[in-house]
Amino acid sequence: QQQVKQSPQSLIVQKGGISIINCAYENTAFDYFPWYQQFPGKGPALLIAIRPDVSEKKEGRFTISFNKSAKQFSLHIMDSQPGDSATYFCAASSQAGTASKLTFGTGTRLQVTL
Amino acid sequence: DTAVSQTPKYLVTQMGNDKSIKCEQNLGHDTMYWYKQDSKKFLKIMFSYNNKELIINETVPNRFSPKSPDKAHLNLHINSLELGDSAVYFCASSHAWTDTQYFGPGTRLTVL
Numbered sequence: 001q002q003q004v005k006q007s008p009q010s011l012i013v014q015k016g017g018i019s020i021i022n023c024a025y026e027n028t029a030f031d032y033f034p035w036y037q038q039f040p041g042k043g044p045a046l047l048i049a050i051r052p053d054v055s056e057k058k059e060g061r062f063t064i065s066f067n068k069s070a071k072q073f074s075l076h077i078m079d080s081q082p083g084d085s086a087t088y089f090c091a092a093s094s095q096a097g098t099a100s101k102l103t104f105g106t107g108t109r110l111q112v113t114l
Numbered sequence: 115d116t117a118v119s120q121t122p123k124y125l126v127t128q129m130g131n132d133k134s135i136k137c138e139q140n141l142g143h144d145t146m147y148w149y150k151q152d153s154k155k156f157l158k159i160m161f162s163y164n165n166k167e168l169i170i171n172e173t174v175p176n177r178f179s180p181k182s183p184d185k186a187h188l189n190l191h192i193n194s195l196e197l198g199d200s201a202v203y204f205c206a207s208s209h210a211w212t213d214t215q216y217f218g219p220g221t222r223l224t225v226l
Contacts, residue, residue, distance in 0.1 A: 032213040034213070043204050043220050044204070044217045089157060098145060098164040099145050104158070
């Protein structure tokens, strides 16, 4: 059972366009929602994250929109650049003792064309 | 000044062998994790340790045994390797009671 559903699976956007990736979750115990960026052959790197008491968070060209009642959140990449071409993972986290248990979405492969 | 490092980067071995992957972090974190990324790029948590104590143990075959000699190191030992163990294994770390996890570069394990 996939606790965090992510769409689309792949996305092609022209340079300068807006990339939008959507995620939905089921478990209301999740209290932290990060997005990770992964380039081929590299580990996931934290891009931006949000907590459920905030509806939007913006860092540079990256914005998370969060809808707690719908249990959905999305990543918007403004002015998409070829260097943004990577796989993006949404995730949701719940505390497990002193550790944070991340549940990942299935990933979106973004390609930004010239 | 690598934050989370893993060795080896690539590991190719035969079915039935035993192998280990090492992870070290120099971020001063006290919580470390192992994740498995399968061929479809799905990432799933396997284990978490806090200061040498096992915190998270997901549904993982007991052929996988994590070992934490100190809070900066978390190694993964795999016995009797199977074809289905082929994947990329990522180590990550964080401060205790915080959500932000930093991932290592991964170890690509191929079982022939």
